[in-house]
Amino acid sequence: MGVALVTGASRGLGAEIARRLAGDGWAVAVNYLPDRADAERVxxxxxxxxxxxxxxxxxxxxxxxxxxxxxxxxxxxxPVRVLVPNATGPQPSKPALEVSWSDHLDQLRFFVKSPTLLMHAVMPAMRRLGGGRIVQIGSDMPERAEPGMSAYAAAKAAQMSLTRTWARELGPLGVTVNLVAPGWIPVERHAAVAAEHVDAYRRDVPLGRMGTPAEVADVVAFLASDDARFVTGERITVNGGHTLG
Incomplete structure (x- = not known):
């Protein structure tokens, strides 16, 4: 099938996406930064x-x-045929009146700068091969407008704008560009979240439960597959209907 590069794939959603794509037959490049042991386990x-x-x-x-x-x-x-820019950094909650430009840059670095650098790096091979897939990992946070998360939400909204514009520009080259927008999907980084917070979130989910990393990975795998060959510029939300209103 070819090669899939998943960034931030040593744990959490990235690790699940890497395992899912490998199960579909992709050779997976598992990108990591802080801990090689986690990546090696994947x-x-x-x-x-x-x-x-x-x-x-x-x-x-x-x-x-x-x-x-x-x-x-x-x-x-x-050569990379599927790019999944998934890597993220800290996502601190901070009141809008305390958010600095540096706070915004911290989020834009992961959700605008990194995808842009990665897209530039993989495009020469995708052009030679006549196409490819870029599947961004976004968020439903721009719709939720959760207090304290303005920097993160703004960067995620910018990431969606990148996706739509790239879809128009790269489509003639045979490259589809889509975005998967998970809701709150508990992973390792959420281990310390109090049970009452999880329960409160769950009560607002129409499907009545929390989502799983595998359910996000399934959608990424679809968009990476030939089944999604005529899908581009789309945002698929995976949150059990949490933002239906």
Whole structure:
């Protein structure tokens, strides 16, 4: 099938997406930054299941590092046909009156700068191959307008604008660009969240439960597949109807 590069794939949603794509037959480049052990566990699970994967360390907000990452992936696994910019950083809650420009830049670095650097790095191979898939991992936060999350929500809204514009510009090159927007999907980073907060969120979900990383990964896998060959510029929300209003 080809190579899929998933950033921030050593744990959480990224790890589940990497495992799902590998299960579909993609050779997966598991990008990580802080902890190689977590990435190696993801790779080991994929290989144990008969898949192909390797771990690649890189700061995907750094231009030089991104260029080197994609070159390394191409050398080890082959050209990238599917790009999933998933890496994220801290998402602190802060009142709007205390949010600084630096706070905005922290979020834009992950959700605008990093996807842009990655897109630039993978496009030469995608053009040679006659197409590819870019599947961004967004959020339903712009619709939720949750107090304290203005910097994060603004960056996620910008990421969706990138997706739509890229879909128009890259479509003639055979590249589809879509965005998957999860609601709150509990992963490792949410281990300390109090049960009452989880219960309060769950009560507002029409389907009556929390979503799982696998349910996000399923949608990413669809958009990466040939079944989605005529889908581009779309935002698919995976939140059990939480933002229906």
């Amino acid at each position: 790779v080991a699970a994929i290989v144990a299941g008969g898949g192909v994967a390797e771990a690649f360390r890189a700061d995907v907000t750094d231009e030089t590092a991104v260029a080197a990452l994609v070159a390394h992936v191409e050398d080890r696994l082959g």
